[in-house]
Amino acid sequence: MRKLLNTLYVSTQGVYLHRDGETVVAEREQKVAMRLPIHTLQAIVCFGNVLVSPFLLGLCAERGVYVSFLTEYGRPMAQIEGGKNSNVLLRVAQMHAADNPRLSADIARNVVAGKILNARTILQRRLRDHGADEACARGVAQLANVVLRLRSADTLEMVRGLEGEAASYYFQAFNGLLVAQREDFRITDRNRRPPRDPMNALLSFLYVLLANDCAGAVKSVGLDAQIGFLHALRPGRASLALDLMEEFRAFFADRVALSLVNRCQVRRKDFSFSESGAVVLSETARKTVLVEWQNRKKEQLVHPFLNEKIEAGLLPFVQAQLLARHLRGDLDAYPPFIVK
Structure with missing residues (x-):
């Protein structure tokens, strides 16, 4: 049976997400707020003014972690995913x-x-x-x-x-x-x-x-x-x-x-x-x-x-x-x- 992985929800405005090796790092005002290994995540959901580095987006696409961007109030804007399932x-x-x-x-x-x-x-x-x-x-x-x-x-x-x-x-x-x-x-x-x-x-x-x-x-x-x-x-x-x-x-x-x-x-x-x-x-x-x-x-x-x-x-x-x-x-x- 598939293992339930975490979804990272980022709703604090001004947060910057980037990659450090195999780890997702969340920073606010140039201070590290959180670190999560990429293998523990199935998705990242960003609300409003949340920045994500291109290198982290590439890692997520490679590992099959969906990244969704919504407005601050929850209206869907875009979703980034890796290559299509081959089926x-x-x-x-x-x-x-x-x-x-x-x-x-x-x-x-x-x-x-x-x-x-x-x-x-x-x-x-x-x-x-x-x-x-x-x-x-x-x-x-x-x-x-x-x-x-x-x-x-x-x-x-x-x-x-x-x-x-x-x-x-x-x-x-x-x-x-x-x-x-x-x-x-x-x-x-x-x-x-x-x-x-x-x-x-x-x-x-x-x-x-x-x-x-x-x-x-x-x-x-x-x-x-x-x-x-x-x-x-x-x-x-x-x-x-x-x-x-x-x-x-x-x-x-x-x-x-x-x-x-x-x-x-x-x-x-x-x-x-x-x-x-x-x-x-x-x-x-x-x-x-x-x-x-x-x-x-x-x-x-x-x-x-x-x-x-x-x-x-x-x-x-x-x-x-x-x-x-x-x-x-x-x-x-x-x-x-x-x-x-």
């Missing part, structure tokens, strides 16, 4: 499947089934752990109904329509998942670009982290991150990474957001509110989020399909491998990740 036959199979409406619908349907079932489980756990909540109970029933109808969805249009319906039901119930700071983090809908309330700002930031992890996972097994099935092809968009992350939105990103809010580790004062209506997470709070994100990735769980204990951070990689096996014809269908 061209797998990418050909991926292209053929994406060009086949039936095969695309089959994969998309399983992805959406995983997403909906995992969202439903989050609502069910809320009812189990904290007692009755009308919105959550209604959401559980609505999502169960969508899953039943999803079984007969045989076109991408039908699958996408049901995915949108399920997302609407889930976010209508989302406020019921809050057990602390309910007034400060209540949402009326899922909004972004820009997010207009603290919870949406927190979710958007976490979804960026998740998408970045999923993009690295699909590339690491030789798949093309831009050729998706649920998400249509669009220049510059990592559609397959967006497909893969759907199964993990509720289970991973939403759970981290809710834990941070319900444990009062993130508060309303950690956000700034602009006159345009945009809401932005502070640098200090982003660091809190990143620490929690990394800790969650180290949690152990039993994968429902493999029946093996793995670290949660390996889930995107495992699912990318399973998708690759399906595209090669080793599996009859793509088995989505469904939390027990």
Whole structure:
């Protein structure tokens, strides 16, 4: 089984990253802040004004360490990677499947089934752990109904329509998942670009982290991150990474957001509110989020399909491998990740 390596998140403005032999060195104001051996890293994610030396970029490309550049507030800007995985036959199979409406619908349907079932489980756990909540109970029933109808969805249009319906039901119930700071983090809908309330700002930031992890996972097994099935092809968009992350939105990103809010580790004062209506997470709070994100990735769980204990951070990689096996014809269908 693949070993879970670290992702280095650099959010402090003005940091300079460079190479010292086989070591990544982070400096700020000409003082060394950190040193990490390159072999312990799978990715480096830079937020805002972070400088990276060409020699370090070359080392990362050589060792297969992805380097991502985002704005200070988390909007993706660019990603640097080494040479493409040599498995061209797998990418050909991926292209053929994406060009086949039936095969695309089959994969998309399983992805959406995983997403909906995992969202439903989050609502069910809320009812189990904290007692009755009308919105959550209604959401559980609505999502169960969508899953039943999803079984007969045989076109991408039908699958996408049901995915949108399920997302609407889930976010209508989302406020019921809050057990602390309910007034400060209540949402009326899922909004972004820009997010207009603290919870949406927190979710958007976490979804960026998740998408970045999923993009690295699909590339690491030789798949093309831009050729998706649920998400249509669009220049510059990592559609397959967006497909893969759907199964993990509720289970991973939403759970981290809710834990941070319900444990009062993130508060309303950690956000700034602009006159345009945009809401932005502070640098200090982003660091809190990143620490929690990394800790969650180290949690152990039993994968429902493999029946093996793995670290949660390996889930995107495992699912990318399973998708690759399906595209090669080793599996009859793509088995989505469904939390027990």
